[in-house]
Amino acid sequence: xxxxxxxxxxSPEARASFSAFxxxxxxxxxxxxxxxxxxxxxxxxxxxxxVLFRNVIGVPTFGTFLxxxxxxxxxxxxxxxxxxxxxxxxxxxxxARLGLQRLQLLHSPxxxxxxxxxxxxxxxxxxxxxxxxxxELAKVAYFPIAVMAITSERLYLVLAERGPREGMIxxxxxxxxxxxxxxxxxxMAMQVLVSGFPEVLLLVIAANIVLGRWVxxxxxxxxxxxxxxxxxxxx
Amino acid sequence: xxxxxxxxxxxxxxxxxRAARERLSPVFGMNRRNVELVYAHNERxxxxxxxxxxxxxxxxxxxxxxVAPTIAIGRGLFEVDAIxxxxxxxxxxxxxxxxxxxxxxxxxxxxxxxxxxxxxKGREIAVHELRHHLANITFGSFSKEMEDRILVEERIVxxxxxxxxxxxxxxxxxxxxxxxxxxxxxxxxxxxxxxGRANLHQGGIGxxxxxxxxxxxxxxxxxxxxxxxxxxxELLIGRTLPEWRAxxxxxxxxxxxxxxxxLGVDICVDHRWGxxxxxxxxxxxxxxxxxxxxxxxEALRGEALP
Numbered sequence: 091x092x093x094x095x096x097x098x099x100x101s102p103e104a105r106a107s108f109s110a111f112x113x114x115x116x117x118x119x120x121x122x123x124x125x126x127x128x129x130x131x132x133x134x135x136x137x138x139x140x141v142l143f144r145n146v147i148g149v150p151t152f153g154t155f156l157x158x159x160x161x162x163x164x165x166x167x168x169x170x171x172x173x174x175x176x177x178x179x180x181x182x183x184x185x186a187r188l189g190l191q192r193l194q195l196l197h198s199p200x201x202x203x204x205x206x207x208x209x210x211x212x213x214x215x216x217x218x219x220x221x222x223x224x225x226e227l228a229k230v231a232y233f234p235i236a237v238m239a240i241t242s243e244r245l246y247l248v249l250a251e252r253g254p255r256e257g258m259i260x261x262x263x264x265x266x267x268x269x270x271x272x273x274x275x276x277x278m279a280m281q282v283l284v285s286g287f288p289e290v291l292l293l294v295i296a297a298n299i300v301l302g303r304w305v306x307x308x309x310x311x312x313x314x315x316x317x318x319x320x321x322x323x324x325x
Numbered sequence: 326x327x328x329x330x331x332x333x334x335x336x337x338x339x340x341x342x343r344a345a346r347e348r349l350s351p352v353f354g355m356n357r358r359n360v361e362l363v364y365a366h367n368e369r370x371x372x373x374x375x376x377x378x379x380x381x382x383x384x385x386x387x388x389x390x391x392v393a394p395t396i397a398i399g400r401g402l403f404e405v406d407a408i409x410x411x412x413x414x415x416x417x418x419x420x421x422x423x424x425x426x427x428x429x430x431x432x433x434x435x436x437x438x439x440x441x442x443x444x445x446k447g448r449e450i451a452v453h454e455l456r457h458h459l460a461n462i463t464f465g466s467f468s469k470e471m472e473d474r475i476l477v478e479e480r481i482v483x484x485x486x487x488x489x490x491x492x493x494x495x496x497x498x499x500x501x502x503x504x505x506x507x508x509x510x511x512x513x514x515x516x517x518x519x520x521g522r523a524n525l526h527q528g529g530i531g532x533x534x535x536x537x538x539x540x541x542x543x544x545x546x547x548x549x550x551x552x553x554x555x556x557x558x559e560l561l562i563g564r565t566l567p568e569w570r571a572x573x574x575x576x577x578x579x580x581x582x583x584x585x586x587x588l589g590v591d592i593c594v595d596h597r598w599g600x601x602x603x604x605x606x607x608x609x610x611x612x613x614x615x616x617x618x619x620x621x622x623e624a625l626r627g628e629a630l631p
Contacts, residue, residue, distance in 0.1 A: 145356055194461065197471060251469070305357035307349060315611075318620055319349040 129162050131284045134294045136161050136271040141301055143270060148310030149263040150256075152244035157264055160241065161271035163234045169272050171226070173265065175212065175233040176241065180261055182211040183242045187249055201243055208242045209235060351622020353611060358621070366504065366586025367607050374583055375607040378476055379423045384582045391575060391601045393419070399475030405459045408477060409452065419481070420458065422467040423474040428522045430467030432458060433480060446493060446521070481601065484567045484594040489559050490514045490532075494521035497603055498534070498566070498592045500576040501613060501621075507573050508624040510534040511616045512541065512566070517556055530554060531616035532561050536624075539569025545616050568599050575600045 117127045136158030143149045143157075151157050164172025186207045190200055212231055219227035241264075249257040274280055284290050307315070353362070374380055382392050396418055397408045412418060416437050422430040432455070435445040441452045465472045487496040494515035501508045512532040515521050519528035530551070533543040544551050544561040553560050566572065576590040579602045589609025592600050614620050 148355075194464075194466060196464065303360065305354075305360050307352055307354035308356065311352075311354040312349075315349075315352050315354075315615060315620075317618070318352050318614060319345050 125166070128281060128285060129165060131288060131291070132165075132275040132281065133158055133162055134291050135280060135284060136275045138294050138297055139271045139274050140267055141298060143263075143267045145301055145304065146306075146308060148308030149267055150260050151264045151267050152241060152248065152260055156237070156240060156244060157267040158271050158275070159237045160264075160268045161275050163237050164268070164272055165276055167229050167232055169269070171229045172233060172268065172272070174227070175230045175238060176265065176268070178211055178215055178230060179208050179238050179242050180245060182207050183245045184249070184254075184257075187246060201246065204242050204246055205239050208238055212238065351620040351626070353614065353621035355611065358608075358611060362503065362587045362621075363608055367588070368584070371584045372607045375585060375588065375605045376424050376426070378421060378425075378604055379474055381583065381602075381605060382476075385579060385602055388578065388582050390578045390582055391598060393478040393481055393595070393598075393601050393603075395476065395478055397475070397477040399459065399463065399477075401472070401474075402460055402463045404475070405456060405463065408459060408475065409456055412455075412477065417480040419478045420455070420462070421476045421478065422462040423476050424468035424470060425462075425473070426468075427524055427527075430458075430462055435480065481593050481595045482597065484596045486564060486567055487512075487594060488596075489557070490554060490561065491516070491557055491559075494523065495593055495603075497523050498572060498594065498600075499609070499613065500536070500573065500590050500592065501609055501624075502576055502580040502588055502590055503625070504586045505577060505580065507536045507576060508621065509613050509617050509619060510536050511613050514544075514554060514561070516546070516554070525610075525612050525616075530561070531612065533617040533619075534566060536573070539566040539572070540564070541566065543616070543618055567594055572600045575602065579605060 117124065133155075137155055140151060140154055140157050144151060144154070160172060160176065167175075183204060186204055190203060195203075212233070212235070216228045216231035219225075219230070245257060245261065248260050312319075374384070379398060382395065385392050396415070397411050399405060399408050414437075415434075417433075417435050419434070420430075420432045425431065432450070433444055434442040434450065436443040438449065440449070441455065442450045444450065459475055461467070462473055462475045467473065481495060483495060490496050490512070491514050496512055496514045498510065498512050500510040511534055513523035513525060514530040514532060515523045516528050516530060523529045525531050528547065530544055530546040532541050533545075534541050541562050541564045546555055552562055572592055572594065576592060579590050580588055583605065585605070585607050587607075587609075589606040591603040591605065593603050594600050611621075
């Protein structure tokens with residue numbers, strides 16, 4: 091306790107980080123923004139939320155990290171604009187796929203075109219919003235394009251391999267999980283807990299090990315296999 | 326008095342809950358399938374074997390597991406014209422991408438015409454259209470990779486019973502095998518809705534088969550129990566599948582030919598050749614439990630059918 095006082099920590103929040111690995115100090119010395127530290131520390135928490143949704147509830151999503159990444163990006167722009175960006179990406183990917191399907195192009199060029207289309211529609215939306223003086227909507231251009239690029243690739247693969255129905259189910263699942271990740275990753279309690287005590291991340295690993303060996307029936311599978319356990323309709 | 330009824334009601338509720346839990350415990354969900362069956366018995370590096378139809382056929386041929394006779398294998402675009410030359414005089418054949426899944430890219434040809442061929446459903450395929458399709462296979466249009474190989478096989482003519490179930494497509498028989506033990510089996514019957522494919526999620530009908538006897542005992546179409554095929558009108562349950570013993574033996578032999586402990590073996594019974602392997606799957610789906618009305622847990626414990 092006394093040593094912390096003598097070390098001249100920069101902010102009162104940083105004092106809360108009296109922990110084994112003092113990441114606060116590190117970020118202060120490297121002059122990295124505090125918000126970046128927050129985001130980095132909250133990502134594993136977001137990933138844990140995704141794991142819970144996928145393996146315990148059974149909600150399909152685009153990839154494991156992606157909902158957490160989208161939620162983290164939405165932390166900067168606000169949830170609504172994150173969701174709006176996601177919708178824009180989805181609409182442009184579906185439209186691009188309709189156009190590209192007939193050309194039967196090879197995989198990598200297709201994805202490169204997809205990225206271009208996504209960039210164009212994000213910027214296009216911003217330009218249009220600016221023209222119409224919708225200042226808020228113009229924010230979609232700020233949404234991290236890297237995350238949107240990965241999203242579009244995943245969406246395209248699901249659409250191509252498993253059809254439009256599955257694609258939309260994955261999209262809906264991703265939206266729900268993004269929302270949950272956003273709520274958890276932006277909750278003050280969680281942020282204070284994780285940035286004050288980064289050791290919590292070890293608990294996250296432990297939780298993932300437990301979930302990784304958990305062989306229970308997923309919530310959605312309770313419905314899928316209802317005939318097998320409800321008993322009445324065992325024809 | 327009222328206290329007693331409340332108590333009884335509570336016990337009733339609790340017992341029903343316990344009974345439901347008891348029945349749920351042998352149900353295999355995705356988590357349990359992955360940990361206890363797939364990861365425990367199949368090494369990840371061996372998954373690609375199951376996905377490669379040509380490699381599988383070679384492994385099966387080595388130990389004499391019956392497969393449909395191969396007409397040609399094309400390893401790239403440069404072989405497309407040679408294959409077309411070979412097929413010029415053929416009346417019927419089947420073209421498959423070696424690594425396709427879900428029946429994508431499979432073309433069945435039943436008849437030679439002046440300008441090309443005709444499928445069993447009556448669609449005309451000109452020579453240039455087949456060339457285009459073969460080229461697309463080599464470009465990997467039907468697989469997850471950037472390129473693929475072409476497999477041309479003789480066309481299977483299903484045994485009479487399967488033909489009666491559905492004459493316009495191939496019914497396939499799936500047997501789930503774990504370390505030399507057949508666990509569950511079903512026949513997937515195509516419908517008009519499934520576009521002639523037997524996949525359940527595309528609208529095919531699942532028919533449960535008793536592994537011990539080869540007798541069909543239950544059929545499910547779109548989640549509903551049915552007795553007859555809603556389109557062909559054929560009785561689906563209470564039928565004994567032809568050459569059942571041979572089918573199980575062929576499935577076990579196929580399983581022993583590959584380094585996988587848990588797999589789904591897809592078989593078709595040809596009226597000339599008997600059972601032949603269509604393909605194998607290293608991660609067979611769980612819907613078979615719903616079709617059979619029997620969980621993988623019960624099948625593993627070797628419990629008799631209810």
